[in-house]
Amino acid sequence: MSLLKSVTQWKATAASLLLLTTAGCATMEQAAPVSGQMENKAVSQVAQGIELGKNGPVTIDFWHIQATIYGDAIKEMVAEFNKEYEGKIIVKEVFQGSYDDLNKKVRAALQGGGLPTVAMAYESDTLEYMKADKIVPLDAYIGDSVNGLNKQALDDIMPGVLSRQRIPEYNGKTMSWPHGNSSMGVYYNIDLLKQAGFEKPPATWMEFEKMALDITAKTGMPALVMGNANNGGTFRTWLRTYGIDPIKLDQSGVDYDNPQAVEIATMIKKLLDNKAIMLAENTEQEFTNGRAAMEIGTTARTSSKLELVKDKFKWGITLIPQGKSGTKVTELYGGNHVLFKTTPEKQLAGWLFLKYFADSKAQSIYAAKTGYFPATLSAQNTDLLKKNFADNPQKKQAFDEVFPFARIDVSTAARSKMDTVVGEALQAMIAGKMAPADAMKKGQADAMKALKEFK
Secondary structure, three states: OOHHHHHHHHHHHHHOOOOOOOOOOOOHHHHOOHHHHHHHHHHHHHHHOOOOEEOEOEEEEEEEOOOHHHHHHHHHHHHHHHHHOOOOEEEEEEEOOOHHHHHHHHHHHHHHOOOOOEEEEOHHHHHHHHHOOOEOOOHHHHOOOOOOOOHHHHHHEOHHHHHHOOOHHHOOOOOOEEOOEEEEEEEEEHHHHHHOOOOOOOOEHHHHHHHHHHHHHHHOOOOEEEEOOOOHHHHHHHHHOOOOOOEOOOOOOEOOOOHHHHHHHHHHHHHHHOOOEEEEOOHHHHHHOOOOOEEEEEHHHHHHHHHHHOOOOOEEEEEOOEOOOOOOOEEEEOOEEEEEOOOHHHHHHHHHHHHHHOOHHHHHHHHHHOOOEOOEOHHHHOHHHHHHHHHOHHHHHHHHHOHHHEEOOOOOOOHHHHHHHHHHHHHHHHOOOOOHHHHHHHHHHHHHHHHHHOO
16 A cells, blocks of 8 residues: 555545544634634744743653653653753653653642653543643644644644544543554464465454464464453553444443443454453463464554564554444544643743654654554655565554554543453353343443443
8 A cells, every 4th residue: 555545545635534623724813713812912922031040950751651662762752852852951751650650640640749840641640731721732832833833743742642632522622642652463474374374364353263263273273362461551542443432422421231242242252252352461472472363452563563563474554444334433542742731941841852752763763663653644755664565564554554444543541441341241251240231231331330430
């Protein structure tokens, strides 16, 4: 698939999203909400009066969750930024563990002080920080005549990526900025598929069920490896492929107790019972060692797959199987950045770092070193990323076949708890403690209770 076709598909998909509140092709005046016009003027005046570096460089902390190759990419990008702003800004990147670990530390800082200037955050985290009135709307900085973004720069950001920063729950404001984006895709072992008589992975869940049983029968290998921990989030995405919103758009309720959900749960139980699905703590280890034909997970692991598989077998990555909705969809992963309220100098320094991180140069570094997708269209035209995609065709395949159909689910602070309780219902089903239909009824009741708790 050509790059042009990929971008066209992505734009078409993004245009149809109910969550897309502001198009990426908005003018700079449109980018700043009407409600933020006075804020725009005030911050612009403050920014114009700030001379960074006048009394020595401004030091800011950046809290993140990236380790291994992802952490290496962060270090390189931060070093490039500090070099570019030498004498004016110093960014200190601080690894804070998992998203849960990071959020717990931010929560503690919200109460006791010591907040960073910039931190990674999912939409649910951002909503929490908004409620505490601790983060800065970015529209004024975006619209600033000196340090902001012009129309061309805004147009360069992938529309679906930009929409994540302006979801309806942000009340017309831009409350975050891009960090990195990935999607849920299916990794497949081409050699094992061919051994079972298949040329490509399944396009639908109906095909998947039949193919999984055939693969296991003909190769003696599990067709799919799944995590043995909570799979509530994965199940939610699979259900979305049937055109069902597990979390209602207005957050008035949930939808897990339906025929499609029971169909998916029944399929999972059947394939587990027939050893066509294997549960494992480290799914990547099983797949990269050739012990499973497929693994469903984040496209952010394409770089590690390349490193671990090497020449053991031929493999690819594509869109997860779809349901019966007729609309292709998968989950859009990856945290964003938020700017915490602090001094005007640190806030400006923080915005300049956010702006740099989401620009093509930094995004090409990030995409080349990891499996994340670049947030900007122009990043794909950098020599670094063109060579990286040419040398690693699976990364280009993920960009062409998965990313165009990725979108976020409904954002709610309750989503993590909801995924947990649905996952617990599925685990009870897997253990044989309840039938699939009963598991979905329990998941429905517990997810609704979780939603009400966070209202």
